[in-house]
Amino acid sequence: MFQTLYSYFWWERLWLPANLTWADLEDRDGRVYAKASDLYITLPLAFLFLVVRHLFETYVATPLAGLLNVKEKVRLKATPNAVLEKFYAATSKHPKQADVEMLSKKSGCTVRQVERWFRRRRNQDRPSLLKKFREASWRFTFYLIAFIAGMAVIVDKPWFYDLREVWKGYPIQVSMDPIPAFPDHQDLQWQLEVQWGSLGGGWDAGSARDRMAFPGRIMHCTMFYPLELYPAFFGYYFFNFMMVVLQSLHIFWAYLIIRMAQKFITGKVVEDERSDREETDNSEEEEEVAKNGPLSNGHPVLNNNHRKTD
Structure with a gap:
């Protein structure tokens, strides 16, 4: 049963255009193609990023919060x-x-x-406020570095200026400028360039410019240009559906940001619409203070004015 499911999942007509098979993507003639096993590298990378994030939040974001007078609410x-x-x-x-x-x-x-x-x-x-500040600092730094790295990788490539170049020879592309350390791994070079470009240049949800470019350039590239070369197949519909979902999230996030900006402009209290609001019980505390005197962690504190009773 498992073998049957495995065969259906990797059925060529699901993931590849017509007239292409997995045999066309086997390593040969000095070319090394991407494999599912390449995803194993994501496990140690994920662990590495967790370590880097912890170090960043501890030794960079926390001192920065102190300099910016970001204080914890008691x-x-x-x-x-x-x-x-x-x-x-x-x-x-x-x-x-x-x-x-x-x-x-x-x-x-x-x-x-x-x-x-x-x-x-x-x-x-x-x-807490400090935790939110550290998380926001890490995300800003990570996406900024990813964006710069992605731009540096693809800025001199033809598909950076003409998106039709992305689909030429798909999925058997050959890089025009192979990595010097891997002269026989042209396809690996092309895949690295596209992956870095997608991460840094196309998928940075924090950039307003990218949010405008996403439907006009990237989604146009993935929806219309492939049909000029081959008929649509399941993978075409599946990945474009995921792109539409991402665009819907962009619209939702933009709506929240506009609401927050509107509140700021109109002078209303600005809160992050995506965050949980902290609950307060100030009125009840005031009642307790009026009845029983000052509170210490929710309990009345005796003072020198109380009367001693038998």
């Missing part, structure tokens, strides 16, 4: 409570009113204390 922590913690972890982070009343009886807390506990517990799980 959050009140939820007091340890085994009953509430078990419900939070196993059942729901947003208990219904009936659940709140049930938990109030089981934990010995008031309904208001249970509601406050869940608000604070949810806030503890939300990423």
Whole structure:
């Protein structure tokens, strides 16, 4: 059964144009073509990027946050409570009113204390301002370097200026300028150039210019130019469908950014529309302070003015 599924998955009519077979992509005459096993390199690369990201966030982004006066907001922590913690972890982070009343009886807390506990517990799980800053710094740096590297790789290639060149001889392309260290690996050179170009020049979702170029140039290239050379096949429809999905995400992200810009221009409070909003219970804290005096982590603090009772 597994062999049957394997055969169907790699059926040539799914992934290759008509009149081409996998035999046409076998290594020969000094040419080395891409193989599925080449994807194994992504595993150690992924681990390497995790290490580099950790070092960057620790030794670059964190000191930069200090220089830019990015401060952590002090959050009140939820007091340890085994009953509430078990419900939070196993059942729901947003208990219904009936659940709140049930938990109030089981934990010995008031309904208001249970509601406050869940608000604070949810806030503890939300990423802090410093964490968001470090993540944004890493993404900005990574995509900037990827964009520059991609441009450097393909800027002197003919398909950078004429996208029809991408499809000439597809999928058996030969690079015009092979890598000096690999003189017999022309096809490998071409694939590296296209992959780096796609990563840096075409897929950088953080660039407004690329978002405009994506539907006008890249999607036009993938949808219309291939049909000038061969009939459409499953791979053509599948990958273009994925491109449409990506473009839909671009439109959605642009909508969120425009909403945020509109709020900024109109003087409203600006929040990242994609982020969870932190819940506050300031009004309740003020009530507690008015009734019982200052709070320490949600509990009243006794002062020198309280009366001693027998």
